[in-house]
Amino acid sequence: MTLYLVPTPLGNLEDVTQRSLRVLREVKAVYCEDTRRSRALLTHFGIHAPALRYDEHDPKGIEKIVERLASGDDLALVSDSGTPVLSDPGVRLVAAARAAGVAVTSLPGPSAVAAAVAGSGLPGDSFVFLGFLPRAPGKRKRALEEACALERTVVLYESPFRVVELIGEIEAAAGPSARVCLARELSKVYEEWITGTPAEVAARLKAKQEILGEFVVVFRGND
Numbered sequence: 001m002t003l004y005l006v007p008t009p010l011g012n013l014e015d016v017t018q019r020s021l022r023v024l025r026e027v028k029a030v031y032c033e034d035t036r037r038s039r040a041l042l043t044h045f046g047i048h049a050p051a052l053r054y055d056e057h058d059p060k061g062i063e064k065i066v067e068r069l070a071s072g073d074d075l076a077l078v079s080d081s082g083t084p085v086l087s088d089p090g091v092r093l094v095a096a097a098r099a100a101g102v103a104v105t106s107l108p109g110p111s112a113v114a115a116a117v118a119g120s121g122l123p124g125d126s127f128v129f130l131g132f133l134p135r136a137p138g139k140r141k142r143a144l145e146e147a148c149a150l151e152r153t154v155v156l157y158e159s160p161f162r163v164v165e166l167i168g169e170i171e172a173a174a175g176p177s178a179r180v181c182l183a184r185e186l187s188k189v190y191e192e193w194i195t196g197t198p199a200e201v202a203a204r205l206k207a208k209q210e211i212l213g214e215f216v217v218v219f220r221g222n223d
Helices: 017-025 035-045 059-070 091-099 112-120 135-150 165-173 197-204
Strands: 002-005 029-032 049-055 073-076 103-106 127-134 154-160 179-184 192-196 215-218
Touching: 002 059, 002 091, 029 035, 035 049, 059 073, 091 103, 112 154, 112 165, 112 179, 112 215, 135 154, 135 165, 154 165, 165 179, 165 197, 165 215, 179 197, 192 197
Parallel strands: 002 073, 002 103, 029 049, 029 073, 127 154
Antiparallel strands: 154 215, 179 192, 179 215
16 A cells, blocks of 8 residues: 655656656556556556546545555556656645555656756755746746745746746846756757856747747856
């Protein structure tokens, strides 16, 4: 009766660990965000465990999963890519399992946050992870200013549709001499790293005909 949090590759299937594959083969079911994506991953590795959808906003569904765990089933939770719970669904299930006395094991493996911080050239001994910023301009501004006030490296996720706007917000919060690193499409064919001041990074982005892919944004003010 263990809930396993199993990281999945960000894009390159070679990044999956042997332990993750073993656990996925042994559990009774794999709960996931998108069953189509997870089934494709399982099929690629010849894993036949059923892929079932996990809904973070379905209390009854979470209760049923915990009941399965309490009855003796080993189950896995995966996200579409990377480590579950980190800006992905799963926190309510983990909390419910622990409250019920069920064992929870989080396997090490692919993480966009760790990969981006390590490759950014910015200090990684202490950093603040903000996930996705709120949509409201006032809340975004406050979140960035509060993070900058800690004088730590800051990490967040952003979509290609708002990343240029975000660079301007970072410049306003962290200053024109802030150091910024964008990691785009980590571990995939078109992986790209863009570094520089906010103005330099914004210029690189605006020079593109089209901005595509998912971004991990790492930055630090000139503290």
